[in-house]
Amino acid sequence: MIEHLVTSGQFSLDGGTWDVDNNVWLVGDDREVVVIDAAHDADAIEEKIGGRSVKAIICTHGHNDHVNAAPALAARTGAPILLHPDDRVLWDLTHPERAPDGPLADQQVVLVGGVELRVLHTPGHAPGAVCLHDPVEGVVFTGDTLFQGGPGATGRSYSSFEVIIPSIREKLLVLPPETTVHTGHGDSTSIGAEAPHLDEWIRRGH
Incomplete structure (x- = not known):
């Protein structure tokens, strides 16, 4: 079971601030879920969880717009916040008073509701950026590493x-x-839709 909501807020880094809409993903079943990227609105995410057990709050990376609601959601649900250690420097910009609860590592498997999510360390947008692959359902959650139309931003x-x-x-x-x-x-895509454009991305340095 994959559920989705969009939350809105601001992304801030390097002295700039931008309004953004973020995708928040819930993966699991009718008993337990993981939350992928607790962005902006703990109330809306908690409502979507609907009383289910939260096994973990997984951060695809440490930018504030992906983690700013994580501590509040963790306090309400008792779920641990998981972040790749290489993104601690970004996490600390938003939450200097509160450390993540556990690390994510390449090829680590997170189990929830009969689903296996495999962690793929994909640095570039951020040093500790990760994606989460469910090979059974044929889904990968890419955070800001890959979008419809190309790689995540790398200018900051x-x-x-x-x-x-x-x-x-x-x-x-x-x-x-x-x-x-x-x-x-933004919108979902597929590996097959994006793969043919790799050389184009490299040429334009996008």
Whole structure:
């Protein structure tokens, strides 16, 4: 079971602030779920959870718009917040007073409601960016690593175009082409729809 809601707020980094809409994903069953990216609105996310047990709050990366509601949601649900350690520097910009509860590591498997989510470390948009792959359902949650139309932004601190391209090529484009890509912002896509454009992305340095 995959559920989705959109929350709205602001992304801030390097002295700038932008209004953004974020995708929040719930994966699990009618008893337990994980929340992927607790963005902006703990009330709306808690309502979507609907009293189910929350196994974990998984952060695809540490940018404030993906983690700003995580501590409040963790306090309400008792769920641990999981973040790749390489993104602690970004997390601390938003939550210096509260550490994540546990790490994420490449190839780690998170179990929830009979679903296995495999962690893929995909640095580039952020040093500790991760994607979550469910091979049974043929779905990958890419955060801000891969969108419909190309890679996530790499023009700000702690990001690198030269790093994100190998992450996408080696961790994501090797997945079956029919794999659905659920992103951190905007519409979903598929591996097959995005893979043919890799060389174009490289040429334009997007």
